[in-house]
Structures are given as C-alpha cells and as structure tokens.
Amino acid sequence: MAADNDNFTDGLFVADAERNPLRIAAQAVRPDLPKRFYETAEVGESGHGFAVLLDGKSVKTPARRPLATPWRELSTALAAEWAGQGERLDPVTMPLTRLVNSCIDGVAERMDEVAADIVKYAGSDLVSYRAGEPEGLAAAQAEAWDPLLAFARDRLGAPLASTEGIVFVAQPPQVTEAVARAVRDYAGADAGAPFRLAALHAMTTLTGSCIIALAVALRELELDAAWAAAHVDEDHQMRAWGADEEALARRARRFDEMRAAARIATASPSA
Structure with a gap:
C-alpha cells in the first residue's frame, strides 16, 4: 500500500473550480501519475447510496466527498474503471469517474x-x-x-x-x-x-x-x-x-x- 485512500486522489482529478484547458492538458500527459495502490475495486452500500470501495475503503472526490451514486449499476461501472487501471492511475481513461466527480462536487x-x-x-x-x-x-x-x-x-x-x-x-x-x-x-x-x-x-x-x-x-x-x-x-x-x-x-x-x-x-x- 502506497497511500491512504482518503487523500490518494489529491492532484489526480481536476476539481470542478479548476477546470481549465492548460491544467487539463498538462494533467493528461503528466509523467508522474500515481501508482495503483489497491488490489480490489468493489461497490458497497453507504449512507450516500452505492459507494466505490478500494480494498474495502471508500473513495473520495477531489472535494473530499464520497464517490457514490444512487444506483448500484452505475457505481459498479465506476468501480470497473478503477479495477481496469494498470500499474498507474490515469484519469484520462476514467471518463465516468471524472463526470461523477464533477456532479458531486459541482453540479449538485x-x-x-x-x-x-x-x-x-x-x-x-x-x-x-x-x-x-x-x-x-x-x-x-x-x-x-x-x-x-x-x-x-x-x-x-x-x-x-x-x-x-x-x-x-x-x-x-x-x-x-x-x-x-x-x-x-x-x-x-x-x-x-x-x-x-x-x-x-x-x-x-x-x-x-x-x-x-x-x-x-x-x-x-x-x-x-x-x-x-x-x-x-x-x-x-x-x-x-x-x-x-x-x-x-x-x-x-x-x-x-x-x-x-x-x-x-x-x-x-x-x-
């Protein structure tokens, strides 16, 4: 384990208020993408709906809110994005997670x-x-x-x-x-x-x-x-x-x- 997943997404996803083309472009090619630190990505019920769990612990959005949706099917698709990551975590390959982050931290x-x-x-x-x-x-x-x-x-x-x-x-x-x-x-x-x-x-x-x-x-x-x-x-x-x-x-x-x-x-x- 390389990090506590209460803060592992810091800098990985762009917060809604920080979405500008230069930041996003730099992020897309950054050479220091964080290493994958978890083995399993699953879904569990929580007070916020159906949450994404990495090795049993809930994931947080950039604004420190639980990464969860009201629907198990959708949260399962989110978990699949995390499960599909390789040695390093690449937000470019996680469009569903990016959009749900934006929803939870901004649109709501x-x-x-x-x-x-x-x-x-x-x-x-x-x-x-x-x-x-x-x-x-x-x-x-x-x-x-x-x-x-x-x-x-x-x-x-x-x-x-x-x-x-x-x-x-x-x-x-x-x-x-x-x-x-x-x-x-x-x-x-x-x-x-x-x-x-x-x-x-x-x-x-x-x-x-x-x-x-x-x-x-x-x-x-x-x-x-x-x-x-x-x-x-x-x-x-x-x-x-x-x-x-x-x-x-x-x-x-x-x-x-x-x-x-x-x-x-x-x-x-x-x-």
Missing part, C-alpha cells in the same frame, strides 16, 4: 445554473442551422436532424425554427419554456437529479445540441445515432477531404465522455 450545488446553461443551447441549437449546399450535406443534415426537430416539436412541445446558413434565427418563447420544462421534468428532484443534470449538460456541450442530449436521455435516440447526428458536418468534410488522424483521436476521446454521460443519463428510472 449549482442545479439552477446548470439547467439554465442547457436551456440556453435551444436558442442556437445545432439542429436548427442547415446548409443550403452542397446537396449531399443538406440531405445528410435533413436525414439526421429532421426527426430531432419532430421529437422536439411533438414530444417536448418545442417547435424549433430552422434556417439555412449561419444567420441567427430567433426561437419563439415557447421553445425556451418547453425545453426548460423538459430539462426540469427529466432531472426530477430526487437523489439522482444532480447526476441526470450533469449527464445532460455534458451531452449538450459535447454535441452542441440540447435536443440531441434530451433525445438520448429520454431514450428517443441511441447513443451511436446521437453521436453521428452531432457530426454530420464533420463526417461530410472527411468524406470530401479525407480524415485527420489527430482530429479522429480527439473525437474518440470525446465519444468516451459522451458514452459515460449517456450511461449516467439512462441509469435512472426517470429516463
């Missing part, structure tokens, strides 16, 4: 702010802005995004306006009100609410669309289809000009984050 204390940030995306949502040309791109956008506009209109009560080009299109007040209601209803008010909201926010920022995020959260759209819908333009460019390996690697890392968020978003009966 700023629910209204986080919800408002999600709703703000409705004003300039990805699915509202279409290309007039080339024809292939316009057709691909319509195929991927028209069903999402229908979902927003018919299930959420949010009839988003759409436009060609990048000229801003103002959405009617009904859209903002409906999306705000959908976010509020989805998040709920139980112990799982901060987790659902954190996941919804992560999916919104990763895709540029609160409509795509809500479609995943409400089980209207499968994860792979949602990710493809968020990358229609990028995929068209790659078909036309070829793939960029660095861009594909970044996209793969973002997909890991999207998959972690979707796992949380659909972990609860509320979804």
Whole structure:
C-alpha cells in the first residue's frame, strides 16, 4: 500500500473550480501519475447510496466527498474503471469517474445554473442551422436532424425554427419554456437529479445540441445515432477531404465522455 485512500486522489482529478484547458492538458500527459495502490475495486452500500470501495475503503472526490451514486449499476461501472487501471492511475481513461466527480462536487450545488446553461443551447441549437449546399450535406443534415426537430416539436412541445446558413434565427418563447420544462421534468428532484443534470449538460456541450442530449436521455435516440447526428458536418468534410488522424483521436476521446454521460443519463428510472 502506497497511500491512504482518503487523500490518494489529491492532484489526480481536476476539481470542478479548476477546470481549465492548460491544467487539463498538462494533467493528461503528466509523467508522474500515481501508482495503483489497491488490489480490489468493489461497490458497497453507504449512507450516500452505492459507494466505490478500494480494498474495502471508500473513495473520495477531489472535494473530499464520497464517490457514490444512487444506483448500484452505475457505481459498479465506476468501480470497473478503477479495477481496469494498470500499474498507474490515469484519469484520462476514467471518463465516468471524472463526470461523477464533477456532479458531486459541482453540479449538485449549482442545479439552477446548470439547467439554465442547457436551456440556453435551444436558442442556437445545432439542429436548427442547415446548409443550403452542397446537396449531399443538406440531405445528410435533413436525414439526421429532421426527426430531432419532430421529437422536439411533438414530444417536448418545442417547435424549433430552422434556417439555412449561419444567420441567427430567433426561437419563439415557447421553445425556451418547453425545453426548460423538459430539462426540469427529466432531472426530477430526487437523489439522482444532480447526476441526470450533469449527464445532460455534458451531452449538450459535447454535441452542441440540447435536443440531441434530451433525445438520448429520454431514450428517443441511441447513443451511436446521437453521436453521428452531432457530426454530420464533420463526417461530410472527411468524406470530401479525407480524415485527420489527430482530429479522429480527439473525437474518440470525446465519444468516451459522451458514452459515460449517456450511461449516467439512462441509469435512472426517470429516463
């Protein structure tokens, strides 16, 4: 044993208030990642729900709160990330743990702010802005995004306006009100609410669309289809000009984050 796991995560995960690109980039390549000091990663019941236990001891978030969720299945997935670590602990390979840390230490204390940030995306949502040309791109956008506009209109009560080009299109007040209601209803008010909201926010920022995020959260759209819908333009460019390996690697890392968020978003009966 190399460390007491009351403080072993110090410096391993970036605290929510410290999330800046330079710190995160430096962290991703740091040569002094801490050595794995535990043998087993399991789940145990606690006063905070289902906690991750390393050699029987609870893990703490960067803000010293128990790493626990309301759902055994989700906490089991968290424990699997810890069990899957090699000789050294690498936070880059633990997207679910990073997101749950953010939820517990940040989102839980700023629910209204986080919800408002999600709703703000409705004003300039990805699915509202279409290309007039080339024809292939316009057709691909319509195929991927028209069903999402229908979902927003018919299930959420949010009839988003759409436009060609990048000229801003103002959405009617009904859209903002409906999306705000959908976010509020989805998040709920139980112990799982901060987790659902954190996941919804992560999916919104990763895709540029609160409509795509809500479609995943409400089980209207499968994860792979949602990710493809968020990358229609990028995929068209790659078909036309070829793939960029660095861009594909970044996209793969973002997909890991999207998959972690979707796992949380659909972990609860509320979804």
